[in-house]
Amino acid sequence: MRVFVSSGLIALAVLSSGCVTKTVHVDGNNTTAPFDGTAANPFPTIQQGLDDAANTFGAKVKVRAGSYTEQLQMARNNALIGDGGVFLLVNGSNPGILVRGNNTISGIHIIPASATLVTGPAIRWAWDGLGNPDVETTLTISKCELRGVGRGLEFTTPGTLSFASTALLHLRLTADGNWFRNLLGDSINVNLRGPTQGSVALHLDVRNNISDGGGLGQALLLAADERRQGSVQSPSTLIDGNVINNLFIAGTNGILLTAASRSVISPRIIGNTIAAQAASGITSSVEGGSFGPGGGLISPVLERNIIANTGNGGYVEFTERTDAALSRNLFFNNDRGHYIDTNGNNSVGILNTAGLNTLPNATNNVVADPLFVRGSAPILGSLVSNIGGPGEFFLTQTPPTVSTAVNGGGVTAVEAGVSTLTTRTDLAVDVGQADIGFHFTPP
16 A cells, blocks of 8 residues: 655654754844844744745744734745734735645734735645655645635646646645634635646645634635546546534535536545535535536535534535435524435425435434534634624533534544533533534633
């Protein structure tokens, strides 16, 4: 079996071995030369720090607290780390940060510089097709706030990319513990348009994020479109991986999955709360794409999710060749149905537990009020109690009105990986059987 090792992990190994130790310092309050990027003489702008780090594999740019009005470009194989209260103020249609691959961004607030409309994304991953088939090209975004811009995180590949016909390049996108809010478009937008020759696989690790969309865009959009004509090697574009323990609220759709041509999208969607969407909780569709009839496939695994209070459906299949497995999900108050198959089999939607569990690959799903209750939502490591939205999705745990989601996961909290997290307003961690849905991180 061939093992693919993340280049990000390789970078960490190199750093820990002492071979590469370069840290470049930035402090916007430092206005007196010399500027050499040392702790004693930090650069005054983030871009100066990134430029200095650009030629050192694994270099880290550490930014001290403050506000920086810049539009940034990062070289490959570097990290940008905010050292508490770092605000990147952006303008216009360009991305706040443009990255190429093997990058880490952590602890940065990306917000508009003024009241003028900002249409550009906070972060754009403009992968250029460079990569090693034996090593993943990675992007990690963690503990960032992306607010009031066009999109949060955007990853689009040009359809003209071409590799050796037998090449399979692996990409990894990690988004962990971020807060997306009040965006003009999607929180995370992936459009993997595929190469004209060769293949690309994108592996997701999207977890512990809050997307409060303000009614605009999707929390997570995954689109894949094969671009090879007449190839016997299929698929050329694959999106898989994990979407775990996220809170997706107040958008158009929580998750939108679109496969074209012979592409495959097969994420594991586990332990999320997807609620108050104007359209649907999760929507899947396979389209014809660039080259003829659609032969693609969408096959998500849905476990222990709460999908509630949507304007259309809980899980919606718009076309054939969608094959979801549903287990121990809680559905409630989805206007047209908790499950909708628009191919005609169940076009009006399933509205009851019995109907849900008669579907292929569907077991132990329930229809019940999750009994959401307001609490103080831990955001980016702190308690913020005066916000609308995220504070509404704790679970009622006081008898006699205990949420059906409490202890409903069918596995222990330890097995589910939530034994240090909570769904409770008193922030006590989950014990015993895991609760269904999103778990907050106690402070």
